[in-house]
Amino acid sequence: METRRVPTGILGLDDMLHGGFLSETANLIEGAPGTGKSTMGMQFIQYGITECDQPGVILTFEEFPEQYYRDAASFGWDFQAHEAANTLRVIMTSPEVTQADLQRLHGRLETMVNQHGMRRMLVDSLSHFERLTDDPIELRQVIYGFVNGLKRLGLTVILTRENAALLGETPDVEEDLAFVMDSYVLLRYVEIRSAVHKALLVLKLRGSDHANDIRQYAITEHGIEVRSRFEGTRGIMSGSPTMTHAEAFAAAFLPSGRTS
């Protein structure tokens, strides 16, 4: 059966996802502050509106809409114009309100999604659900219900999540969350030869094959660009990779600039 894809419009990422996320799925992007989680989500929304005729909605639990307008404008994306054209809604609310709204018949969100034909959503960020309960089992149930509510509306969703680990720590992959989500993209800072780079890994894409290598990416003036894989290093996702045996040999014995 052919599976419908929802391209992100992020250069390089769609190749890794073999065309994009699957339609009507929940997709987690996790990373440390500043790694570009929200930018990735905004780019997904922007691409949907301008290239796929798929209106979008941003649910924000921490930032004022004004912040999104400003951030989007820095990449040349006019979110205020999208709002005026009813192809975007930036909604500031709280997790408990959204959850209660989704649970009722014909809630505000459902009405809005149906009224404007919204197809994409950015939830920024899932971390705010963690203040609803200290019980991890209850939290998983809350998020599971929330995600299913969004999928019921026919939305393809990107959810962001903060990961406090900046460098040098093994990323804390939440197995409970990974189970609930249809895909899981991990963003990391990595230090290589005294310079900090950004690394991206698609950990999971339910129902589809995907690239398993770790890629470099950059936040450019046009948005996120996923670039080539890291070469000659291992332990990338630990934040402090080491050279492979071949690279270490080359660095030790070959003149500078030569690797073979």
Place this chain on the structure above:
Amino acid sequence: MAIPDTDDLAASLMDDMDPLLLDLIQTRINSFIKWDLVRFYHENPHTTDTADSIARYIGRDPRIVEPELEQLADDEILNVEELPNMRVFTLTNDVEIRELIGRFIAACDDRQFRVKAIYHVIRHLR
């Protein structure tokens, strides 16, 4: 000849504005908290949230904000919805009221207008 009451004189000067906006300030945006709330909803028109969260967004005490939100809902500037265990406030969908609020916020850019509006709010609070 009777000398005009200074309060009346001041009031007549301060009343010199668009009558619809004057009525809005005198009857509905008649406190500084409501002013903050109306500005907040004008800038964030899709906000859907509880009094506690809204209070946090505007940096005010929830105990003070909640009754003001309720009054704005009574005055049809906001809608209030009952969700399980919570009341949620949103901006009215009424186009005329939204336009009137937009005019009020735009008028506030003018210092003279602001002075007059502040006068009326303080007068109401006395």
